Amino acid sequence: MRKVTSFKKEPIASELVEAMSRAALSAASFEESSFFFVFVENDGILEQMRALADGNAVYAPLAVFAFAKGSPISASHAFMTMCEKAEEEGLGVMFIDWPAVLFNDPRHMEMKEAVGVPYGYACIGGGLFGFIETEESLTEDASYQKFSYIQ
Numbered sequence: 001m002r003k004v005t006s007f008k009k010e011p012i013a014s015e016l017v018e019a020m021s022r023a024a025l026s027a028a029s030f031e032e033s034s035f036f037f038v039f040v041e042n043d044g045i046l047e048q049m050r051a052l053a054d055g056n057a058v059y060a061p062l063a064v065f066a067f068a069k070g071s072p073i074s075a076s077h078a079f080m081t082m083c084e085k086a087e088e089e090g091l092g093v094m095f096i097d098w099p100a101v102l103f104n105d106p107r108h109m110e111m112k113e114a115v116g117v118p119y120g121y122a123c124i125g126g127g128l129f130g131f132i133e134t135e136e137s138l139t140e141d142a143s144y145q146k147f148s149y150i151q
Contacts, residue, residue, distance in 0.1 A: 003135060003136045003137075004092040004093065004094045004132055004134075004135050005058075005094075005134045005135055005136055006058060006059070006132075006133040006134045007058070007059060007060045007061065007092065007094075007128065007129075007130030007131060007132065007133055008130060008131040008132070008133045009059065009061070010061065010130070010131050011041075011061050012041075012061050012062050012091065012129065012130065012131075016086075016089055016091070017039060017062065019085055019089065020064075020082045020085050020086050020129075021037070021039075021082070022085075023081050023082050023084070023085035024037060024078040024079065024081055024082040025078070026081060027074070027077045027078040027080075027081040034068060034069055034070060034071070034074040034075060035066065035067060035068050035069070035074055035075035035078050035079075035121075036066075036067040036069075036075075036117055036118060036121050037064055037065065037066055037067070037078075037079070037082075038064070038065040038067070038115045038116065038117065039062065039063075039064050040062070040063045040064075040065070040115075041061060041062055041063075043059065043061075046060075046063050049098075049099070049102055049111075050098065052102055052108060052111075053098040053099070053101045053102035053105075054098070054101075058094060058128060060094065060128030060129060060130045061129070061130045061131075062128070062129040062130060063096075063099075063126060063127070063128050063129070064079075064082065064126055064127050064129065065099040065103065065115075065123055065125075065126040066078075066079045066099075066123065066124050066125060066126055066127075067103070067112075067117050067121035067122060067123050067124065068121060068122060068124050069118075069120050069121045069122075072122075072124045075124055076124065079124075079127070083127060086129050090131065091129050091130060091131060091132075092129070092130060092131065092132035092135065093127050093128070093129055094127060094128040095125065095126075095127050096125060096126050096127060096128060097125050099123050099125060099126040100122075100123045100124060100125050100126075102123070103117070103122075103123035104122055104123055
């Protein structure tokens with residue numbers, strides 16, 4: 001298991017971003033109106049968003065914010081399918097929760113509209129994508145602290 005800690009300052013080709021989008025649409029639980037994604041490559045805009053949300057200040061060439069209407073299951077599945085495609089193509093992914101803090105805060109509702117999110121969608125989180133600069137190995141025993149097994 002690994003944890004991405006930083007990304008190279010190398011842009012991601014538009015063809016790869018398009019392939020990630022297509023992968024999300026191919027998710028088995030795809031429901032046409034159940035999710036919406038926002039792709040942001042502008043680091044100035046990301047920096048402003050991070051500051052508003054007191055979020056992770058890690059640089060990444062691409063951020064993707066996931067929104068769900070109703071149950072977040074389809075959106076989560078589509079997002080994970082997108083992440084799998086990114087990793088197949090050599091990118092690293094860092095999951096982030098500050099977009100949900102920012103976009104779901106009533107003080108910042110106008111931001112959803114500004115980035116094109118349709119009415120009625122809630123942000124469930126997002127991810128930072130890029131070519132990995134540094135990563136850490138996670139200890140195997142760390143995963144057992146996150147689960148309860150009942151037999």
